[in-house]
Amino acid sequence: MSLDSSIPSHLRCPRTRTRRVSDTWKPAVPAYSALGPQSIKQLVMAYFGVQIKSDETKGQACAAFRTILQSFNVDDGPARHDLVQFVDGQGHLNLIAVAYWEEPEKYHKWNDKPAVKSWWSSDDRLNDGVGYFREIFSPRMEQFETIFTAPGPLEGVSILLGGLTEPIIEHGYWGSMRDRLPLSQTDTMDPSGELALKQGTPAKGGRVIVAGHQNLTLIRSGEDWSRTDGEERRTWFEDIQPVLLDGMNYLRDDGLEVGCYCNRYCYHMDKDGKVEEKGFGVSLWRSLSNLESWAESHPTHLQIFVTFNRLAKKFKELVLYHEVSVFDASAQYFEYINCHPKTGVMRAFAA
Ligand code: HEM
Helix, strand or coil, X not given: CCCECCCCHHHCCCCCCCCCCCCCCCCCCCCECEECCCCCCECEEEEXXXXXXXXXXXXXXXHHHHHHHHCCCCCCXXXXXXXXXXXXXXXXXXXXXXXXXXXXXXXXXXXXXXXXXXXXXXXXXXXXXXXXXXXXXXXXHHHEEXXXXXXXXXXCCHHHHCEECCCXXXXXXXXXXXXXXXXXXXXXXXXXXXXXXXXXXXXXEEEEEEECCECEEEEEEEEECCCCCHHHHHHHHHHHHHHHHHHHHHHHHHHHHHCEXXXXXEEEECCCCCEEEEEEEEEEECCHHHXXXXXXXXXXXXXXXXXXXXXXXCCXXXXXXXXXXXXXXXXXXXXXXXXXCCCHHHHHHHC
């Protein structure tokens, strides 16, 4: 098996920091990273959410969500999006459209269109009877990495990149996520600054805008169990999924103590809102090192990691992937409208 670095050749540079393994490291099973054209320099990942407290307002939530989705269907709209849902720790239903652009300029052109800009900024949004949020991130390709346990299909923002590497060297050991980030060749990616309230008061509702900080980190870590059957399906439902959900609930409810600002375990929906057998945890972290520490020490992740590695060679249909980004402070935007105060990064202020 010929191995390649997960870092695309055009992003390799003279190192000031070493990789954790030697050039002769051979992982036990293959894994792959998404690979895009050199022309893609910076991505945009946008989480547009509608939040409701009870089923009585589901009609309003669906109407509001449809309006957001319609706003995508114009020039410079997102190149693709996923529809997902998540019930948060306060029991609120959150419908989220995760939209991706392959360049910030296009996103800004779209976002500056009067129909988008004025809809989000209108005071009418304060009176729709639902909560809204938008969390927008823009990693440079040096600040972005992925891992896939199978050579396809691509998921998430990686679909925009369109391709996969050969089997990669940088996986199968703790610290490999960091080694896949091109910036790790020269930078520790330590966080600096703090989350800051720019507008509003989370406990009062209304419109709240939060400023991010340098090297805030996002992971979207997903699984597709729709094609599993027999022993593989049993293993997913009995040995992996329950432990995964324990880990996700821990991060959702108590993650702040380990540097996790917010965690949502989201289920994909089709365009009619039907939940699919496919999901991902998406979480925001103070730092890459906080995320590393959780992954290598929390009993839930250790247990699913061990189960997966024990059976990895037997898994045929269970597909896992993740995408991880660190962001410049200026490449993050958080806005919440009438959401409960533990929504998203507002939770950091509720503590
Ligand atoms: C790495 C399993 C869900 C965070 C890994 C690896 C495996 C694994 C096998 C090692 C990959 C490699 O380098 O070869 C699983 C399974 C999951 C799951 C089976 C679900 C069914 C999650 C979730 C998160 C997460 C939801 C985050 C919230 C991480 C991180 C690493 C990692 C950060 C990289 C650690 C490092 O390289 O230092 N996981 N994982 N995982 N996982 Fe998971």
